[in-house]
Amino acid sequence: MNPLALARPELRSLEPYSSARMEARGGSILLNANESPWPPVGGGGWNRYPDPQPPELVRRLAALYGVASDSLLVGRGSDEGIDLLVRAFCRAGEDAVLVSPPTFGMYALCARVQGAGLVEAPLRDDFTLDVDAVLRAVTRAVKLIFVCAPNNPSGRGVPRAEILRLADGLNGRALLVVDEAYVEFVEAGAGTGSVADCVGELGNLVVLRTLSKAWALAGARVGALLADARVVALLRKLMSPYPLPTPSVDAALKAVSAEGEREMRVRVAAIREERARLGAALAGLGGAHAVLPSQANFVTVRFRDAGRVHAALLRAGVVVRDVRRYPGLHDALRITVGTPAENDRVLDVLRGIRTAAGAPVIAGSEVPA
Numbered sequence: 001m002n003p004l005a006l007a008r009p010e011l012r013s014l015e016p017y018s019s020a021r022m023e024a025r026g027g028s029i030l031l032n033a034n035e036s037p038w039p040p041v042g043g044g045g046w047n048r049y050p051d052p053q054p055p056e057l058v059r060r061l062a063a064l065y066g067v068a069s070d071s072l073l074v075g076r077g078s079d080e081g082i083d084l085l086v087r088a089f090c091r092a093g094e095d096a097v098l099v100s101p102p103t104f105g106m107y108a109l110c111a112r113v114q115g116a117g118l119v120e121a122p123l124r125d126d127f128t129l130d131v132d133a134v135l136r137a138v139t140r141a142v143k144l145i146f147v148c149a150p151n152n153p154s155g156r157g158v159p160r161a162e163i164l165r166l167a168d169g170l171n172g173r174a175l176l177v178v179d180e181a182y183v184e185f186v187e188a189g190a191g192t193g194s195v196a197d198c199v200g201e202l203g204n205l206v207v208l209r210t211l212s213k214a215w216a217l218a219g220a221r222v223g224a225l226l227a228d229a230r231v232v233a234l235l236r237k238l239m240s241p242y243p244l245p246t247p248s249v250d251a252a253l254k255a256v257s258a259e260g261e262r263e264m265r266v267r268v269a270a271i272r273e274e275r276a277r278l279g280a281a282l283a284g285l286g287g288a289h290a291v292l293p294s295q296a297n298f299v300t301v302r303f304r305d306a307g308r309v310h311a312a313l314l315r316a317g318v319v320v321r322d323v324r325r326y327p328g329l330h331d332a333l334r335i336t337v338g339t340p341a342e343n344d345r346v347l348d349v350l351r352g353i354r355t356a357a358g359a360p361v362i363a364g365s366e367v368p369a
């Protein structure tokens with residue numbers, strides 16, 4: 001399947017903007033880009049425009065994710081990848097995006113901004129993905145299906161086999177975009193690992209990866225989109241000419257070095273351990289149904305009075321995410337797994353909360369004071 005058959009027809013023939021940096025190969029006296037010949041006050045070589053796709057970073061990320069270099073687009077976080085895909089594949093007023101709520105809000109927001117339609121095939125009550133419901137909901141207008149795996153805000157992992165079955169069912173009809181922002185945190189052997197290795201074989205599969213979570217680089221804004229090389233080439237035409245600031249590229253190269261990768265793995269293991277400890281402690285506070293199973297670096301928890309818990313945590317200086325606006329999560333808060341001391345603080349505050357009637361506010365069984 002040629003995935004470009006699904007793209008906006010007017011973009012297929014678009015000539016990309018040719019930036020000065022792209023033309024500069026080989027020269028040593030650079031007088032073609034109207035840059036300052038001197039570095040900025042304070043140092044750093046930032047007087048030069050950056051490479052649009054820094055080759056060293058592209059090569060390293062491609063090796064890390066197991067794809068060919070021409071199947072990888074590096075950009076300003078996954079958010080930019082989502083926006084580029086919607087702009088490239090959805091005509092305003094004609095095409096649509098499919099999402100499975102409750103899920104990450106950026107997919108629907110980008111669709112709205114683009115004037116694309118939004119089709120919903122909700123997750124099941126236990127937040128598992130309903131592949132058959134998604135396939136039934138795909139109309140001719142739907143060009144992109146977003147699956148967040150593991151899902152934000154529920155934390156649930158998505159079995160690889162289910163994702164591949166969905167990609168197969170969509171072949172020729174739409175692109176499947178799998179947002180793997182949290183995939184580094186999945187339990188080994190759970191069958192919910194990355195599908196990045198399938199990008200080479202499946203022309204309609206797109207995978208989004210980010211350095212914002214496990215790699216601790218949210219402030220640098222670096223993410224990668226993995227897709228058929230033709231999709232990558234198309235998206236480069238729409239992308240701004242110099243998407244990645246040089247300091248961000250430098251920070252990313254350090255973070256994903258061999259040493260950085262070792263440290264990342266140690267930290268991810270620590271977060272998984274803390275996730276289990278925090279989850280068990282929260283469940284112990286008020287009933288086993290309160291804590292949703294999570295494969296991400298957060299736990300989403302149902303409370304008898306989530307507003308009250310949110311306020312009490314805030315008073316103690318602890319900010320958690322109120323996710324009550326999401327369908328199926330009207331009583332829930334999402335708590336990012338922090339350091340052991342930070343997680344202890346959360347547990348201390350929760351242990352201290354009692355309702356006016358003297359009962360604990362955590363959903364489930366009563367616990368002694």
Ligand SMILES: *Cc1c(COP(=O)(O)O)cnc(C)c1O
Nearest residue numbers: 077078079104152181210212223
């Ligand atoms: C945090 C998050 C991202 C990361 O976005 P960046 O733009 O790379 O920082 C992507 N998708 C989901 C679902 C997220 O929760």
